[in-house]
Amino acid sequence: MTATADAEAAANELTPLADYLGSVLRRLRPLPPLDLDLTQAYGNVLAEHVTSPHPVPAFDQAAIDGYAARWEDIAAAGRSGSHPAFGMHEGRVPDPRPVRLNVVGDLGAASWRPVRLTPGACFSVAAGSPLPMGADVVVPVPWTDQGMAAVEIYQAPKRGYGLRRAGEELPAGSVLARAGSYVSPALVAVFAASGIGHVVVRPSPRVVVVATGDELVEVGRASQPGQVVDANSHALTAAAVEAGALAYRLGICDDDPEGLRALLEDQTLRADLLITTGGTGTGPGDMVRRILSRRDVGRTGPVTFTDVALYPGTALGFGTVGAEEVPIICLPGDPGAALVGFEVLARPAIQLLAGAEPVFRPSVRAHLLETVSSPAGLREFRPAHVAERRGGGYTVQPLAGGPYTLSGMAEANGLLVLGERVTSAAAGSTVDVLLLDRRR
Incomplete structure (x- = not known):
């Protein structure tokens, strides 16, 4: 048998990656939902649809600074000529024929008393101020002489210009976001503008990362024979944070069976997911696989280790730990393989626990x-x-x-x-x- 045939025969004994991912992810469930204050909800995933209890805008309002008027009162402005402010051919005599209206009041964003327009009158308005009843246009300030008691309007905008109607952007009862959506800063603003102060979300998964191996040493020095600097726990903790988790790095655990069991048992009180790196193979030093795959380890185990058709790094482990049956993912010790294993297995698991849809990267x-x-x-x-x-x-x-x-x-x-x-x-x-x- 050729070397290629040997490799193909060995690969045929491996579990296809798609089958393995399906079997793992089917065993996970999103974390129970929480009702959070809006200011705390950023970065979490919605557990249910959110609908608007109020329209946005909540009332008819001016969209620009200008003069709120009735369109029929200003429709004739500028029809017979052009004001110099809007350009004219050299030598042409300006004949703008402005429309003159009485300015009967000023309205700002904090104005609250209802007012009504009468024919031949207008209100000076600031952007965001309530629109007077009867107004159907806001004339921009540069299109006028900026008068205070009375104003001359040189050009008439279209009916409806410069204003926003109640519910124009988001009618009451509209779906603002669907379950599975991330709460972004912009979404926080939409919720707040709609009068929503609390939302139901999935909490960010708490992920604990531990590197295993007698050969590991902390960062800050170069590797020596018999020593390997622990890059994995740092990298995987960062990757978990990037995936939206609250991640905690425990550091290094020696290949001590009792120490590893006790460490994992202790962490079930603070974790929604445990991630280990190293020791997933079948060599003499692969202690994690030998310890966690046993069926007589009490509440810690068993964890199933599977040789997956994945490169780099074929050996992956998954199971639960402790009385609470906290999920645990065991990744290879090679840093590159650990990062790839995180991308294909741990990251989708974090997304699923968080209630995100979809769980895979685009x-x-x-x-x-x-x-x-x-x-x-x-x-x-x-x-x-x-x-x-x-x-x-x-x-x-x-x-x-x-x-x-x-x-x-x-x-x-x-x-x-x-x-x-x-x-x-x-x-x-x-x-x-x-x-x-x-x-x-």
């Missing part, structure tokens, strides 16, 4: 700029840089992958996805790319 089809090869039988997620093309569409430039995935991830704004049957993708072909939420 993807696009992109024009591949460089030929790449991929392991047979594995679904590869390779760091890439995605760019929009002039005239529409996207291009994707592959970045460092395989054993160099970590450095590639630092530059990437997307993940190039190569399916299990793809061993080579030619430059010029069209491929799938997951879009990472990076500010570039």
Whole structure:
């Protein structure tokens, strides 16, 4: 049997990634909803539809500074000529024929007494002020002589210009946002303007991250033989925050069975999701898999470890911990594989717990700029840089992958996805790319 055939035979024994993700995500449920004050709701996901109890605007109002009038009183303004303010041909005698109205009062945004227009009169109004009854137009200040007791209007805008009617933007009873939507700053403003002070949301998941391994040392020094700097717990904590979680980094846990069990048991009181990194393989030092996969570990376990058709990093673990059955995800120890594992498994889990829809990142089809090869039988997620093309569409430039995935991830704004049957993708072909939420 050839090396290629051996690789394909081994890959056939792996669980397809789509099947594995489906089996994990089906076991998770969104966190119970909370009723939160509007000022605390930003960044959370709505647990139910939100409808407007009041119209926006709440009343007829001026949209600009000017003079609120009846259109029939100003319709003739400027019909026989042009005022110099609006331009005229050199040498032409101006004949603007302005309309003159009495200014019977001033209205500001804080005005509250109802007033009514009479023929031949107008009100000076500020943007946001209530509209006088009978007014159906606001004349901009530059279109007038800016008079105080009386005003001359040189040009008549169209009927309805310069004003906003009650409910024009959002009628009462309209759906402001649907369940599964993120509460953004703009949405907070819409809720507040509609008179909503509380919303029902899913809480941000509390995620605890721990790195495992006797070889790990804290950051701040270079690795020595027998030592590896813990990059994973820092990176995964940041990734969990970016995914919308309240994340806590516990740091390093040695390969001590009792210590690991006690640590995980203790964290079930503060976590909605536990994430470990390292020890998911079948080697002599892979303690996490050996400890958590046992069925005699009491309330801590068991966790099922699965060899998934995923590259980089095939070994993933999922189960529950403690009496509260807190979900736990076990990711590989290689930093690049851990970040990819987070993207394909942990991040969707966080999104599901938060009640977000959809749980997966958006993807696009992109024009591949460089030929790449991929392991047979594995679904590869390779760091890439995605760019929009002039005239529409996207291009994707592959970045460092395989054993160099970590450095590639630092530059990437997307993940190039190569399916299990793809061993080579030619430059010029069209491929799938997951879009990472990076500010570039």
